[in-house]
Amino acid sequence: MQPxxxxxWPRVGDLMRRRYVTVAPDHPLEALTELMRxxxxxxxxxxxxxxxxxxxxxxxxxEVAFERVLGALHPAKxxxxxxxxxxxxxxxxxxxxPHERLDEAAARMLALRIGCLxxxxxxxxxxxxxxxxxxxxxxxxxxxxxxxxxx
Numbered sequence: 001m002q003p004x005x006x007x008x009w010p011r012v013g014d015l016m017r018r019r020y021v022t023v024a025p026d027h028p029l030e031a032l033t034e035l036m037r038x039x040x041x042x043x044x045x046x047x048x049x050x051x052x053x054x055x056x057x058x059x060x061x062x063e064v065a066f067e068r069v070l071g072a073l074h075p076a077k078x079x080x081x082x083x084x085x086x087x088x089x090x091x092x093x094x095x096x097x098p099h100e101r102l103d104e105a106a107a108r109m110l111a112l113r114i115g116c117l118x119x120x121x122x123x124x125x126x127x128x129x130x131x132x133x134x135x136x137x138x139x140x141x142x143x144x145x146x147x148x149x150x151x
Contacts (some may be wrong), residue, residue: 012105013098015141016119016131022047023056025086029068032061032085043116043134046085051126052118054089064088095120096133106138 021039023032025048036044036058046053064083096105096117105117115135120127 010102010141011098012096012100012102012117012119012133013131015102015137016096016098016133017137018131020045020132022129023085024048025053025084027085029061029064029083029085029088032056032088033065036061043132044085045118045129045132046089047129049125050128051123052093052095052120052129053086054093055116055118056085056088057115060088060090093118095127097121098130102138102141105133109133109135109138 021035021041022045023035025046027035027046032044036042042058044056046056068083094108094112094114094117096108096119098119098121109115109117117133118127118129119131119133121130122128
């Protein structure tokens with residue numbers, strides 16, 4: 001029996017997006033919905049000086065915006081304070097690293113039921129954002145393997 005060839009599993013860094021839209025922690029809620037619609041994205045990394053603060057999903061933005069609209073309909077309630085992107089980040093943001101195997105990252109996304117993994121490299125000051133891996137990227141790789149990864 002011959003040994004198996006030395007197969008190289010695809011890595012997150014092979015498929016991740018290197019061009020993406022980010023927002024600052026103080027980016028206002030009202031501008032997030034417009035930005036997401038304009039850029040046609042469902043996830044926005046919140047970044048401060050290149051360091052990942054967290055991830056905001058379109059669902060998070062819509063839920064908070066809807067709550068604010070409902071609150072405004074009640075005259076007895078005082079007006080809500082402004083909301084910034086950093087306030088919409090939920091818990092610990094799941095991340096991947098460029099050297100991580102793509103199948104492991106995809107399995108984690110499925111298990112956690114998340115649509116995006118920010119790709120980071122550790123630094124002394126925190127995780128530096130270097131890319132994004134989305135469900136769309138995984139579908140593109142699965143069904144259009146000859147297509148080049150997005151820039």
